[in-house]
Amino acid sequence: MSTMIHDATKLYAVKGGNTDNILGNLVWFSVSDMEILRDDLVKLAMNVGLPEKYVPAPIRPSDAFRRATSEIGGVLKTGEEITEVLMVREVLSAEDRVVRHLIKEVRDKKNVQLNYEKIGEIEFERQWGTMNVIALTDEAKPALNKAKVLYGKYRDYFISDHVRRLIKTALGDCQAVGVRPAGAVYFTPATYEPTIKALNSLVKMLPSSAVEMHYLPVVNADDQKQMLEEKLRGHVLSQVSQIGSMLGGNAQVLSVKKTLKSLASEFAATLRDQNVVSKTTANNAIQQLQGLKQQVTEYESLLDSNLGEVRSTIDILRKQVRIMLDRVSLDNGVA
Structure with missing residues (x-):
């Protein structure tokens, strides 16, 4: 790995060495799909000595609702003459609630026509953070059930984007400077090594092998x-x-x-x-x-x-x- 970094950045790193002869560290990481409860992430951060301020803020239920309902659209049926597509359209965004409709669009290729039918309703109550669904046809039920499952997931769990944001925020406080044109490899001064070590320890404790972080000291x-x-x-x-x-x-x-x-x-x-x-x-x-x-x-x-x-x-x-x-x-x- 150190050879790769040398070729990419013209910087060279060493394993071990005298602390007084170290400028800082080269740091690189990757985050793939993962899920973790925010409270669990906070506990892990505290265990390794990483301040809670780096953990992203709790997920807003309204954001989880919008994300979940935005992912249930797609093609229902497709044929030579007709294609049926599910779409989600927001019809109300008020102080107390948000209402979205599940729309079936029928594309008649032969007659070049579009027909629309409302087949479901989704309502989000802001005060309680609850989502209610109404299926007006049987074909709406799978999509609405999927929306409920996704809402529970996105409301309760942090995903890869949250962990990536945590790492980047911490690196920012470590005065990180990118050393590759495409990013992904950073230099941080030696004074911030405790934070880098804490980050590295946190990554190793995450419940996913899809998250990696490595660092190597750079000689002076x-x-x-x-x-x-x-x-x-x-x-x-x-x-x-x-x-x-x-x-x-x-x-x-x-x-x-x-x-x-x-x-x-x-x-x-x-x-x-x-x-x-x-x-x-x-x-x-x-x-x-x-x-x-x-x-x-x-x-x-x-x-x-x-x-x-x-x-x-x-x-x-x-x-x-x-x-x-x-x-x-x-x-x-x-x-």
């Missing part, structure tokens, strides 16, 4: 530092591009990674031209830029490198977003 050497600085700069470019897009910039323009200076210029043009942006979005952008500056500062110390121009550019961008935020407040009549 000049060529390693040079490569990591290059990856960090690419990371900053990518993050600035994403923040610019979030503020309404042209994603295609902002994704062209020339230099941070040229990207910052495009970013500034975005802010000058953009008038429609919420205060929440602008504040989020400011916070993300502040976090990015802190990350650069930390890597500056780790790599014994002067990244002052990167920090200065991020500061300029923060000030530009602050100007945008002030403009939004004035436009909305906020003093």
Whole structure:
């Protein structure tokens, strides 16, 4: 595996070695299908010393309802002349309930006609988190029964997406920087090794062999530092591009990674031209830029490198977003 990482990233990892000679760790993981109760995941996290804040929030029953009912559609029958398709259509979304109808669409290929028939009803009561179904025809029963089963599953169980989100959130707090163009392999500074070890222990305790995580230490050497600085700069470019897009910039323009200076210029043009942006979005952008500056500062110390121009550019961008935020407040009549 270490050979693969060397070929992919031009970084090299070692097994063991002196702690003082370690820059950090290469971390990679994969998550496939799995199910686990949130309470069980919280307990496992606590057992390995991982803060509960990394565990995603409890599933909202309404989200589980929408997901479950969205997965019951599909082809009922198909023939040379007629095809019957099940569809789910939302007809009401109120404060107390959500109502969806199960519709059968009949496609008459010969006469080029579409006919629709309501064959079932699905109601979700927000206060109690309950789902009620009514089958108006026998052919609706299998789909409605499937919806009830899926609702129970999605309401009670975390799946692979939740575990993947947990790992990525924790890696974000470990100042992770992607070291492969396609992602999936990250570098984290040595100071965060306790969290990486806790994550690794958690993954091993999950009730699924479909979840894997590995990490190897990276030695402290000049060529390693040079490569990591290059990856960090690419990371900053990518993050600035994403923040610019979030503020309404042209994603295609902002994704062209020339230099941070040229990207910052495009970013500034975005802010000058953009008038429609919420205060929440602008504040989020400011916070993300502040976090990015802190990350650069930390890597500056780790790599014994002067990244002052990167920090200065991020500061300029923060000030530009602050100007945008002030403009939004004035436009909305906020003093």
